[in-house]
Amino acid sequence: MTTRLLITTVGSRLIEHADELTRLDQAIGDGDHGVNMRRGFEAVLADLDAIAAKPLNEALKQVGMTLVMKVGGASGPLYGTLFSEIGKALGDEVTPATVAAAVDAAIQKVKARGKSDIGQKTMLDVLVPVQAAIAAGNLGAIRTAAADAAAATVPMKAIRGRASFLGDRSIGHMDPGARSSQLIVESVLDVVEGRA
Amino acid sequence: MSGNVGIVIVSHSPLVAEGAADMVRQMVGDEVPLAWCGGNPEGGLGTSVQSIMDAIDRVWSEKGVAILVDLGGAETNSEMAIEMLPDDRQGRVVVCNAPIVEGAVMAATEASGGASLDQVRRTAEELSPQ
Numbered sequence: 001m002t003t004r005l006l007i008t009t010v011g012s013r014l015i016e017h018a019d020e021l022t023r024l025d026q027a028i029g030d031g032d033h034g035v036n037m038r039r040g041f042e043a044v045l046a047d048l049d050a051i052a053a054k055p056l057n058e059a060l061k062q063v064g065m066t067l068v069m070k071v072g073g074a075s076g077p078l079y080g081t082l083f084s085e086i087g088k089a090l091g092d093e094v095t096p097a098t099v100a101a102a103v104d105a106a107i108q109k110v111k112a113r114g115k116s117d118i119g120q121k122t123m124l125d126v127l128v129p130v131q132a133a134i135a136a137g138n139l140g141a142i143r144t145a146a147a148d149a150a151a152a153t154v155p156m157k158a159i160r161g162r163a164s165f166l167g168d169r170s171i172g173h174m175d176p177g178a179r180s181s182q183l184i185v186e187s188v189l190d191v192v193e194g195r196a
Numbered sequence: 197m198s199g200n201v202g203i204v205i206v207s208h209s210p211l212v213a214e215g216a217a218d219m220v221r222q223m224v225g226d227e228v229p230l231a232w233c234g235g236n237p238e239g240g241l242g243t244s245v246q247s248i249m250d251a252i253d254r255v256w257s258e259k260g261v262a263i264l265v266d267l268g269g270a271e272t273n274s275e276m277a278i279e280m281l282p283d284d285r286q287g288r289v290v291v292c293n294a295p296i297v298e299g300a301v302m303a304a305t306e307a308s309g310g311a312s313l314d315q316v317r318r319t320a321e322e323l324s325p326q
Contacts, residue, residue, distance in 0.1 A: 030267075032241070032242065035240075036236075036242070039236070039237070039238060068245050068276055068280075069237070069244075069245055069246055070237055071236075071237075071242075072235075072236025072237050072238070072240070072242030072243060072244055072269075072273075073236065073242050073243075073269040073273075074268050074269035074272040074273070075269075076245065076269075076272075076273065076276075077245070077272045077273055077275070077276040078272065080276070081276075113272065113275070113276070114272070161268050162267065162268050
């Protein structure tokens with residue numbers, strides 16, 4: 001698995017799905033999630049040569065910093081924190097165990113950044129069960145766990161972010177951040193499984 | 197002027213941020229270092245961590261800087277900008293939980309009298325439901 005392939009696959013997957021993310025966000029947010037993620041990952045891909053030349057952990061930190069500086073919405077600091085903190089917590093050794101620990105550390109930082117927790121209709125509702133599947137060593141279950149978790153945000157009521165202004169009206173829509181997290185997880189799995 | 201707490205106004209819209217800053221200038225005067233920023237890095241609606249850091253820099257005061265924000269992403273990006281400041285400045289910048297226009301005017305009024313950062317923040321936050 002090369003760092004270049006990983007970043008290209010994740011970035012292009014989010015860019016391809018930008019319109020879908022925007023539609024989800026128009027339903028319950030401010031309608032900029034797809035546009036913001038596309039802007040952020042276009043900036044990442046524009047800097048691909050420099051990023052891919054780094055070791056994986058350093059590359060992830062660079063991806064995170066680019067998202068923070070380029071996105072322009074709340075998803076910038078949130079996804080920026082996720083990628084940066086995984087990079088900071090990940091050493092030179094990349095195994096399911098080290099990845100599980102790094103993702104767990106990053107999830108704690110995302111919780112703090114967003115003042116949020118699971119069950120509040122956010123990206124955390126996908127990241128937390130995915131981390132649990134990685135930690136359990138059940139790699140074959142990750143894809144389904146991510147899809148089920150994203151679908152499970154549909155009946156949730158938003159507590160955080162712009163969607164929380166809608167109260168009960170946020171019920172019945174998938175959370176755009178949960179969907180973008182699912183897309184990231186799926187694209188990473190595609191690379192790991194040699195399907196990208 | 198550098199003796200007073202600085203005020204930064206961060207909105208998704210540059211027009212809102214500039215308008216709020218105009219009101220502060222007219223109602224409070226020039227005794228308070230004041231900067232505003234708004235818009236994402238492409239110029240659309242949103243906020244930019246770099247622009248927020250630059251605005252903090254423009255109004256930097258040894259007494260600190262109070263930031264007023266409009267909606268979610270402006271707050272998250274402002275908190276991110278604070279964390280990216282040099283260590284010796286991080287503890288002297290706060291995001292006020294207050295309405296952006298009223299909060300900016302109240303914070304600046306308090307700051308213009310030489311109040312501490314904590315007093316400035318508390319005055320702005322009196323506007324929010326407890």
